[in-house]
Amino acid sequence: MTTSLTREMLISQDHSEVRVAIAENKQLVELYIERAKRSVVGNIYLGKVTDVLPGMQAAFVDIGLEKNAYLYVDDLRIEGAQVTGKPHKRQISSYLQVGQSVMVQVVKDAMGTKGARVTMELSIPGRFLVFMPYSSRRAVSKKISQQQREHLLELMEANLPEGLGAIARTAAKEATPEDILADIEFLTRVWSRVNKQSLSVMAPDILYTEVDLAMRCVRDIFSAEYTSLTIDSKQIYDKVVGLLKRSAPELLKRVNLYRSKGDQLFSRYGIEDAIALSLKREVPLPSGGSIVIDKTEALISIDVNTGSFVGRNTLEETLLKTNLEAAEEALRQLRLRDLGGIIVIDFIDMEQGESKDKLIEALRELLLRDRTRTKLVGLDSLGLVEITRKNASDGLFQLISEICPHCEGEGRRLSPLTRKIEVDRKIRNYVTGSRLQSFLFAVNDETYDIVTAAGVNLTASIKADTGKEVRLVPDHGLGLIDFKCLIEGHNPTSGETAATRFFAKR
Numbered sequence: 001m002t003t004s005l006t007r008e009m010l011i012s013q014d015h016s017e018v019r020v021a022i023a024e025n026k027q028l029v030e031l032y033i034e035r036a037k038r039s040v041v042g043n044i045y046l047g048k049v050t051d052v053l054p055g056m057q058a059a060f061v062d063i064g065l066e067k068n069a070y071l072y073v074d075d076l077r078i079e080g081a082q083v084t085g086k087p088h089k090r091q092i093s094s095y096l097q098v099g100q101s102v103m104v105q106v107v108k109d110a111m112g113t114k115g116a117r118v119t120m121e122l123s124i125p126g127r128f129l130v131f132m133p134y135s136s137r138r139a140v141s142k143k144i145s146q147q148q149r150e151h152l153l154e155l156m157e158a159n160l161p162e163g164l165g166a167i168a169r170t171a172a173k174e175a176t177p178e179d180i181l182a183d184i185e186f187l188t189r190v191w192s193r194v195n196k197q198s199l200s201v202m203a204p205d206i207l208y209t210e211v212d213l214a215m216r217c218v219r220d221i222f223s224a225e226y227t228s229l230t231i232d233s234k235q236i237y238d239k240v241v242g243l244l245k246r247s248a249p250e251l252l253k254r255v256n257l258y259r260s261k262g263d264q265l266f267s268r269y270g271i272e273d274a275i276a277l278s279l280k281r282e283v284p285l286p287s288g289g290s291i292v293i294d295k296t297e298a299l300i301s302i303d304v305n306t307g308s309f310v311g312r313n314t315l316e317e318t319l320l321k322t323n324l325e326a327a328e329e330a331l332r333q334l335r336l337r338d339l340g341g342i343i344v345i346d347f348i349d350m351e352q353g354e355s356k357d358k359l360i361e362a363l364r365e366l367l368l369r370d371r372t373r374t375k376l377v378g379l380d381s382l383g384l385v386e387i388t389r390k391n392a393s394d395g396l397f398q399l400i401s402e403i404c405p406h407c408e409g410e411g412r413r414l415s416p417l418t419r420k421i422e423v424d425r426k427i428r429n430y431v432t433g434s435r436l437q438s439f440l441f442a443v444n445d446e447t448y449d450i451v452t453a454a455g456v457n458l459t460a461s462i463k464a465d466t467g468k469e470v471r472l473v474p475d476h477g478l479g480l481i482d483f484k485c486l487i488e489g490h491n492p493t494s495g496e497t498a499a500t501r502f503f504a505k506r
């Protein structure tokens with residue numbers, strides 16, 4: 001399934017947010033959004049321990065955010081020395097006490113009810129190196145050739161201060177020795193400033209702030225593997241040009257400022273449509289099939305359907321083609337939605353071992369494109385594939401959507417007949433329990449259309465059964481089967497009701 005890959009990066013800014021899109025072969029595969037509330041991943045804080053939980057082998061740390069961060073025993077580092085002992089034998093209460101100040105770095109933003117996750121294993125990223133001030137380890141990205149790796153290791157060994165570690169990033173394969181030395185000097189200076197500040201502030205306080213989203217993506221992701229970087233903000237464009245002039249001037253010719261009085265950048269490249277599709281449960285495939293994505297607490301399941309696709313040759317070829325399309329789309333959606341945890345894909349059963357091998361090989365190639373750590377478990381006899389994927393955010397779906405107040409995340413809502421019956425029952429219970437004779441109720445606007453439709457006439461039915469006068473008005477702010485009594489009173493001798501007086505005043 002090996003195909004040539006064209007990568008592009010697009011950065012768009014408006015008054016509400018900054019968005020960074022990564023496209024492969026003109027298809028959106030990753031999207032990052034930064035609003036007023038920025039991610040704190042990468043920030044370094046001087047925090048204060050507020051609670052130590054031996055049973056969970058974790059501690060809560062106040063770093064000045066809304067929720068306390070949590071620190072696991074495996075992420076401890078005391079006085080510059082790695083915490084020793086096997087994980088199951090370590091006792092966090094032996095290393096941390098309530099009120100103690102600790103320098104920590106955020107590795108995962110707060111998600112749901114959980115606070116941010118932090119570590120005492122600090123790292124500071126540069127363009128070509130990731131600096132690790134509490135480690136003596138020197139390593140190089142596995143995506144760099146063996147010869148280059150040896151050369152980079154020699155450079156780091158010769159120029160890194162003793163006792164300080166670093167990892168050469170994939171971008172380092174394009175760097176000159178001068179670039180590497182400049183990165184070492186810059187990162188050493190940053191760490192010196194952070195360390196010095198930690199001795200002069202009171203916890204909780206921030207010591208190091210990671211750069212904003214646009215600059216972070218350019219620094220960490222943009223490389224010679226990208227054909228272009230298009231930006232629609234002059235302010236961000238100037239900052240990016242300034243960064244690349246210092247760190248990768250050979251990439252400057254690939255950076256473009258988007259100017260248009262017509263389509264917005266993301267609309268022009270089809271990004272907006274792709275974002276809208278990422279909220280859908282069902283995603284179509286090119287040949288007419290589809291995949292259905294369901295997220296539960298335990299795992300994410302993806303079901304593959306042939307749909308209208310019947311193929312031209314044998315059934316086996318049809319199933320293989322659908323499964324290959326599904327594999328590509330499923331893994332694209334995992335990246336785009338940033339879904340993590342256990343993912344189970346239910347492919348369509350195929351008989352031939354050769355077809356199954358082609359599918360597994362395609363999955364392996366597709367997973368290599370994912371910058372997030374993943375693991376593929378083979379195809380079983382039922383056609384199920386298990387993938388584990390690490391993520392560090394709530395994901396796109398949670399960021400740009402919210403739980404429906406009517407279905408509360410179930411994905412379904414009450415049928416029209418059920419809504420009619422429920423509202424009828426609630427209003428009848430209310431009026432029969434009252435000594436008053438006339439009522440004006442507000443109900444959900446959609447439900448109002450149901451209970452006042454031709455041939456239904458709920459109010460006439462209630463009057464016939466109870467002898468009481470009921471009028472209804474729509475209110476879009478109410479739940480599907482909720483109601484609100486606006487006016488109630490006695491029937492005047494003239495026959496005028498509280499409801500008719502209400503409407504007469506409007």
